[in-house]
Amino acid sequence: MRAPAPAPERSRRSSWFAPFWRWHFYAGFLVVPVFAVLAATGLIYLFRFQLEPALHPSLMRVEPAQDGSLMPYAVQQQQVVERVGTDPALAGATLVSVTEPADPRSSTRFSLSLPDGSTRDVFVDPYDARVLGSLDPDTTLSGTAVRLHANLMTGWVGDAVIEVAVCWGIVLALTGYLLFVRGWKARRRVLRHARTAAGRPGGSTRLRDARLRQRHALGGAVLGVALLAVLVTGLPWTGVWGAQAQQLATRGGTSFWSDDPGAVSSPTSTLDESLPHSHSRDVPWALGGTERPTSGPAPSEDDERTVANVDTAVLVAARAGLARPLTVALPETEDGVFSVIGYAFGDPTAERTVHVGRFGGEVVSTYGYADYPVLAKVVAHGIALHEGRHLGTANMVGSAALCVLVLFMCVSGPLMWWRRRPRDGTLGAPRARLPLRTTPALVVALVALGVFLPLFGASLLLVLLADHLVLRRVPALSRWFAVRP
Template identity: 60%
Template structure:
């Protein structure tokens, strides 16, 4: 429940006595201040999440000349190896990394390549075998949305800001539920009296009451992506014999060669297989029969991989073709086959069934997070959720603006958390700080700032309405 709420007119005065009112005002104050960090980040995440959610509808419209082709009955697609040759002729200095099959009869084949100028997605007419053009996948609308959603286009610093905001969003959700329940009588009274802003405030609370559960789920399911919590928790999981990702035992691999490193721009690697080591081919095995990209596709088809497949090409004489069946709606069906580039045999097979239990849970959570696990229902529920987040991010500041104090003050609710008098609350805060270390660190920073700066500088104490 993300919102900036303004206090009622009497908040600027002495805090109301009593344990209940003390908790209410304290929670209101934390809800208020957390919103300054959370709202901008949530607004970006909700907006970019919507763009990413509708990427399959938006990108073909924005780049129809590259992504769409004329298809007439009777036309037969060229072999993928012939399309690959066309890409190599058009971009002789580029390294072709992977190929993704057309998602429909009127769509182009996509080859991901690395060039001196950076990554490109090259689009090929599968019937004519001609190169239609290329795009930098990270500069498209959905590509930019992905970078903003993951790290605010600011690298590790952006990832840090998002993770801190996610931690405080949990605080906002929990305090918001308390405010919603304890403040229901006051809200009803204000609506009955026709008070200004009463309707908006009620809608904000009701929307947040429904939204809060989904927000908590999205935060928790998104934490494995984060650079601090995700990385540290993965280290802990690995040390205890499990993992967020699958670990393909395959053939001999280079320690740094993983699928998400091989396909950093494709966005088609299943979450659970992202850290999978890539097996190797044996140049001495079956040199008489050299496999091609079409061999890998056919092997994947015969083994029931989900379509459209993405095939990662061998990087050297010992590399393999990795045929990736990215089961969009059901992570339980995702599977990858590593195909020897000489004999065409399957070096190894690895998929959801082989994941550790934790990786299975995370894979399912990511699919729900991205609005694809339950098909159309998941898609539209996620759409409504993102729109509701935008509403909350707009309605909260609007409520504060309408009821901001006329005096030179921020208009924050006054209250202090009665941790000593409420042991259960103290335990909850400590547990949350231990579970989310970045929340704990920033919480300590805020408390120190409050204790040694805001309370000791008169002007700041009045501006922030600090209770003594």
């Protein structure tokens, strides 16, 4: 009697493709809503310098004077102080910084901090020192976009949701590449057959679906590497991974952030996010031994020193070589300094701050890219890339295209599922398990990724526990989620 032929072993393609498709499928449900918000708000933030002046022309745009001469910043500052004293909406506000006009048609911006912790920007015509008005930067289009992009405007909960989505976004990108490579021939074959049958009943629908699937795959292939770069460069801002990584960095004598130990003023809450330094009172451990400069005691009546003002600080910083337009953080205490921040929007290596004494107008200290810890230098470049401002126009255009492509993927993925969704009341996910028992390297990779990204590890553990303890024991859920027994 002839022995039956042994059952063929499952091919590597079949043992990997379906499980990774399943993970890609469910990761997409988690990631898509968050990534759609991040992409849309990121696109708005990229063009904030074009959008806000167009939306608030009466505040941000001015007509240049015929002779082009500007009023001294000290005169403009005095007008703002007077407005604070008469405007109930600005009652009790503290003036913390002033930013020069970016061009001849731009207004001067004074940033204020209110007693309740909110902020206001007051805009002044630099040619006649006329106060144009004020607004809450958090309520502008770009301000709202920034707050949504940071934590979905829900505090630590939103921050955690974004971090989880970022972690699973990495999984989405990696599994997407495997599906792209493994499914290339199948997609081409389906597209070819759909084109052949386009004239038959239902053929146009199949061709449309095949084309959408191919475009989604090609878009993902282009997007994947750039998306991974954006996700990784965004991790330092996160509340769990970023905070833990910073703690490890400070224990090692370094820091993620280029905190300036020379600034006594504290205008962090009101300065534009694109400015390079954090001028807070908190000094990181790595720089804790650095002596903090001050302006020294106030001059006595017979002291020949002159009392410096904003114009003095701007002049001194410009002579020191800082790029304009400058932002001046005003001294908050008697021994505070004018912290003048140079414009280094497109070049992190040009980031530099000059601290000017408030009495003698001397350079008390400087702090710039050369003084950053090595890790902070890396993060500075990563932030510039993330914000689309590192490589000039090319970086901005590329970042904008990336946001648009993310939005396309967030639409095309669910659309593919909706068009091909099963009619039997299930989600339509592939019924498969990862080949963990036969692939130890995959187990090691998942564990390593879970340790490196704690929220991914925690959410992965939660998913696995739910799969084994709930989904497999409730027939309705098992059927709905296509859990393999």
